[in-house]
Amino acid sequence: MSDPTTAREAIALVAGDDFTEFPFEEGPLAHDGPLGWPGYSAAHARASARTGETESVVCGTGGIGGVRAVLISFEFGFLGGSLGERTGARVAAAHARARARRLPVVVLPATGGSRMHEGMRALLQLQLLAGESALTRAAGLPQIAVLRDPTTGGGWATLGAGSDVVLALPGAQVGFAGSRVRPPDADPAAYTAEAQLAHGHVDAIVAPDALRDTLGRWLSLLTRPAEGRAAAPRALGDPDTPPAASGREAVARARHAERPRAAAYLDAHFSVLQDISGDRAGGVDPGMRCGFGRLPDGRTVAYAAQCGTATRPAGFRTATRLVRLADRLGIPVLTLVDTPGAANDPAAEHAGAGPAIAELFAAVATARVPVTSLLIGEGGSGGALALAAPGHLWATPDSYFSVIAPEAAASILKRSPEESAATADQLRLRPRDLVDLGVVRGIVES
Known part of the structure; x- marks a missing residue:
């Protein structure tokens, strides 16, 4: 017609x-x-x-x-x-x-x-x-x-x-x-x-x-919401790759161009995907993919996935919209964390980066439905943490999470750029370090 x-x-x-x-x-x-x-x-x-x-x-x-x-x-x-x-x-x-x-x-x-x-x-x-x-x-x-x-x-x-x-x-x-x-x-x-x-x-x-x-x-x-907490997806990287021996190696793996990204994880985990788009405030961030997916049993899980780019205010607001909608409908949420950090250019500040991140922190913290998170690549500071479920964060072997990127940490500490590798080790940002520190619950297998 x-x-x-x-x-x-x-x-x-x-x-x-x-x-x-x-x-x-x-x-x-x-x-x-x-x-x-x-x-x-x-x-x-x-x-x-x-x-x-x-x-x-x-x-x-x-x-x-x-x-x-x-x-x-x-x-x-x-x-x-x-x-x-x-x-x-x-x-x-x-x-x-x-x-x-x-x-x-x-x-x-x-x-x-x-x-x-x-x-x-x-x-x-x-x-x-x-x-x-x-x-x-x-x-x-x-x-x-x-x-x-x-x-x-x-x-x-x-x-x-x-x-x-x-x-x-x-x-x-x-x-x-x-x-x-x-x-x-x-x-x-x-x-x-x-x-x-x-x-x-x-x-x-x-x-x-x-x-x-x-x-x-x-x-x-x-x-048709899924029952209970969503399971973390399996890792998609090479299962024979040994754990990162240093912080610098963990960062390099997470930044590798061929490392599996959000799209690959969503396609592997769900049989049907329907994305929402936009923050309803004038913005769209292609680096934040949000929507609802069907599991093999026919039930639904909501997803909010960072795609490896610096997350813009519109991306944080779209994720907030997704979490709050899923919460109203009783649908559990899965988040995939992968960003070098929040966008920090003047346009991002003008668009309200701080308030947008604050709203996402609040939405995840107050959600009545269970939220499960998987760190699949870079975990860059608060821009990554805002999408991570407190107490229910898992990590893949080719990921890292840090209070700030090693290069930025070295600059803040007035160290030379050559010292960023040593700084990465001191930050204890490898997946195994994150488990030992109680930041993540475990490392998912392939």
Whole structure:
């Protein structure tokens, strides 16, 4: 199917004919609405006749990938998919039924925002929708949005951006400002799904013909958590390599270009991977990979993995987002630690490196779900420690962990660069040293 244009086409795209609509007891709109807007009742009736719908949203339950979910789909042909009091009442009822039945929520917005004909009574629906979404979130139920064209105004700022996972159809217009209220010189490309993805507000762009399978994987992953603590993956390095004889050798091994990285560990450990993207604050860090993976037994573990680069503030915030989402959904977490340290350039400081690291420390420390960590390469100072689970950190043979890189330590201690090797030995940063110091629980085998 091509891009869906109606609410029911969107539902059919993701659920086929497996959809049961919720009944709503509503009569014809009377008295031109709460403001007495001249001609509103007639416009409402014409929209109904034209679309075959009685409001701008269609709600019900559908099966997607073997998972039952509550579906909330907007009809843009009905007064621009705008949110009025009846829209809000339907969406609120759908969320309440999702909580009563313990079902995830999938919202398919195509909306221009609040309905002008109802004024502030329409705008207040944003508070209602945000409150309902918060209640569903507190109930531990996942919410996934699929942004259609257009998704603007309050619909984007509540049901869209407020979802746990945000997918979008290619080329969809997405932004808080609709096309008729933007500055006259605004670049239209800034208000697209692709721009929102680039700036950390959308997790993925999904083609219509791949949407049903993608949604099915997401729903399966988010509703089938693994039981207990996640096991640390096995080491992927050469099992015949002897332990590092010195600190300098341990550092060299961890920095070796051919040493296994996060992608190899994730692919070896999980049969299915679905990444989230972005920190929801304007940033994306390719060096921090976060998402949810399926174990061989079909259960789900969340992962946050450093990819060997200096971690930027957006990376720390994305990991925080992942840990807190997994915590709400009761999904155990696995973290892979591998960074020379936090990015320390001026741009990183301007983007809030310190606060971002602090938030990740707090998220890991307060998580109610078990968090397991594996040091797979470089463990550079606090930028690495922020992702490490207290008391549940393991190490691979080709890794090291240090209070700071040996070269930086030598500089701080006013030693010559040639003394960094001796400094590495003094720091006792080898895997075996870390076990002896009580920093890691053990060294995983191949």
